[in-house]
Amino acid sequence: MDASPSRAERRAATAARILEAAQAEFGAHGAEGATIRGIARRAGVDPSLVLQHYGSKQGLFALAVRPAADLTAEGVPAHLAEVLEARLTDLSPATKALMRSMLTSAEAAAVMREYLQERTENLARTFSGDDAELRAAAIVSSILGVTIARHFLDLAPLKDADEARIADLTATWLAPLT
Structure with missing residues (x-):
């Protein structure tokens, strides 16, 4: 054979x-x-x-x-915690590429916008109330901001802090939004 x-x-x-x-x-x-x-x-x-x-x-x-997998509405809360943990530790080469390029490449910006919109819509489906999409967009944008500040801007409090401590603080901060 x-x-x-x-x-x-x-x-x-x-x-x-x-x-x-x-x-x-x-x-x-x-x-x-x-x-x-x-x-x-x-x-x-x-x-x-x-x-x-x-x-x-x-x-x-x-x-x-492009993200590898789509997220179901049922899996959003657990996925949110996983994403936050991942964004606090290390970024994949694909994520680094997209984030480095999203402000200088129209194509990268479109990919990021589409990705964030999809994440926002999936998260919003798990919320109730008229402002579900706005709350979801705030959470998704916050994770993006934490990622940029920690990995690309080297913002000292985020760059130097223990990942577990940041995760605890961020979870507490995001809890009222969910």
């Missing part, structure tokens, strides 16, 4: 390696600073393969920063 991977399996593995390399490159350099050559070098492939698999740098960027 032949155990070697099929051509389709090798192609899928190459595409996954390129996507992972792109997430790291966009995370390190943003949408404008990352290059096809840098992505290819990181993935260990020829630059033409990057374009063959993904068409363009913009197309690859859109895939590299």
Whole structure:
């Protein structure tokens, strides 16, 4: 029995390696600073393969920063705690890429806006009252702000604080909104 991977399996593995390399490159350099050559070098492939698999740098960027999974309304409260914990510790290369680029790239801004709107809508479905969407938007925006202040602006109280302490404070702060 032949155990070697099929051509389709090798192609899928190459595409996954390129996507992972792109997430790291966009995370390190943003949408404008990352290059096809840098992505290819990181993935260990020829630059033409990057374009063959993904068409363009913009197309690859859109895939590299897109969230991997959709959230159901039932899972929002637990997910909110997980997101906050994740944003306080380390950011994935895809998240770093999106956040570094969202103020300078219209495409990145659109991806972030769509992502935040989806998170807001999912969270709002778990609330009651006329202001459910506004409360949800405030929570989603607050997590974005904490993430930016801690990881990109190095705001001393957030940067230097223990993750557990920040999580406790933030949970207390967000509790009345939920």
